[in-house]
Amino acid sequence: MRSQELEVALRPRLTLNAAVGSYLIPDLPTADEILPYLRRIDSARWYSNFGPLVSEFEGRLQALISARDDPNPQAGRVCLTALATGHQALEIGLRLLGIEGGKRVLLPAVTFSACPLAVLQTGAQPVLADVDPRSWTLTPRIAREAASRTEIDAIMPVAAYGVPLLTPEWDDFSRDTGIPVLIDAAAAIETQGLPRRGLVAHSLHATKPFGIGEGGILAGREAEMIAKGRQYANFGMIDRITRTMGTNAKMSEYHAATGLAQMDRWTDVKRRRRQLLALYIDHAKILFGSVTLQPSIEEAIPSSLMLRLHEPIADAVLAAGKRAGIGLHRTYLPPLYRHPCFANLVVVNSAGSVLLPGADIVQKELHMTNSETLFGHLLGVPFHPFMSEADVINVVEWLRTQVAA
Numbered sequence: 001m002r003s004q005e006l007e008v009a010l011r012p013r014l015t016l017n018a019a020v021g022s023y024l025i026p027d028l029p030t031a032d033e034i035l036p037y038l039r040r041i042d043s044a045r046w047y048s049n050f051g052p053l054v055s056e057f058e059g060r061l062q063a064l065i066s067a068r069d070d071p072n073p074q075a076g077r078v079c080l081t082a083l084a085t086g087h088q089a090l091e092i093g094l095r096l097l098g099i100e101g102g103k104r105v106l107l108p109a110v111t112f113s114a115c116p117l118a119v120l121q122t123g124a125q126p127v128l129a130d131v132d133p134r135s136w137t138l139t140p141r142i143a144r145e146a147a148s149r150t151e152i153d154a155i156m157p158v159a160a161y162g163v164p165l166l167t168p169e170w171d172d173f174s175r176d177t178g179i180p181v182l183i184d185a186a187a188a189i190e191t192q193g194l195p196r197r198g199l200v201a202h203s204l205h206a207t208k209p210f211g212i213g214e215g216g217i218l219a220g221r222e223a224e225m226i227a228k229g230r231q232y233a234n235f236g237m238i239d240r241i242t243r244t245m246g247t248n249a250k251m252s253e254y255h256a257a258t259g260l261a262q263m264d265r266w267t268d269v270k271r272r273r274r275q276l277l278a279l280y281i282d283h284a285k286i287l288f289g290s291v292t293l294q295p296s297i298e299e300a301i302p303s304s305l306m307l308r309l310h311e312p313i314a315d316a317v318l319a320a321g322k323r324a325g326i327g328l329h330r331t332y333l334p335p336l337y338r339h340p341c342f343a344n345l346v347v348v349n350s351a352g353s354v355l356l357p358g359a360d361i362v363q364k365e366l367h368m369t370n371s372e373t374l375f376g377h378l379l380g381v382p383f384h385p386f387m388s389e390a391d392v393i394n395v396v397e398w399l400r401t402q403v404a405a
């Protein structure tokens, strides 16, 4: 890498602006766009507990996801419920799959903390799997290796950085092993297919492609199971009597109002995100040889863009970006076993070999080689729809000064 002095010398040539100083700016509806829906709340005076706006929002989401769904009638219908957060969609999804104290859930070591926290909330133990070096996530092959060597009761694969997972592969996995699957497709709404077995959770957090502030979706094909999820989200109640364990994870009418306004502009939101991705793919060509884009990123409606630097200098470039006013980031890094809260979890490498709690970080570094490699190499660039082509060129040109051999 170039020296710090050289980087400082290059800085005046760049015309950086506020757009590249932020790595993410949410693309949510304006107050005016939400207002007609808020007026409907005023008229109905219904604010939460499965109100008309939540029902309409669920119906429109169901139509959106069904439009891309497996046309084979044997696949079954798409059923879903809107929830307060994506994190709660994960927790409730796990409970619906029978996860509770004493069970173990395999999930990738490179993902957001919500994944292991949702497992811990059920009383079960997360088991952190090393990721596949190509797709940067937990694959059915790694899950099979892990399940053949250690007790695993459910899998939570993650559509890393919004790139959807192949559902037939996960259907084959759960058919062959009998282990249920909950796909965390937090940032892959609409693009993530719904498996024939198992469940899918989405996040509607402001930072996600379909942002509404806070919100989550739990989808599956068994209407009865989704109805149980809805019951769990409302204190386990039916007719005001608590029949099972539960929590309050309901979506309010205000969030549904934002969701409906976001649905009205979804076609434009998607177009803007895909246009920006196309600009990056085009201009980043000058970096090829020093940088690789996330495989299959063109299948996503991206809310972030990660690059794999060919040298393990991601932290150094992040720091240089800070000095140069470029908003870089390292989302989902460091790997979860490096977070103090998850340091005592069992980890499994890509060959299924288990490292028990108590292993120190040096042992984990040697064991979780793919996650560690990503830790050294992955870097996120500014990605939001308020960037112009000139902004993309500025970011790419600046990166060239950092990564060029």
Ligand SMILES: Cc1ncc(COP(=O)(O)O)c(C=O)c1O
Pocket: 085, 086, 087, 088, 111, 112, 114, 115, 158, 184, 186, 187, 202, 203, 204, 205, 214, 215, 216
């Ligand atoms: C992979 C992943 N899973 C789960 C979540 C949790 O979603 P929420 O913030 O809606 O609770 C996030 C949020 O960023 C995420 O990135």
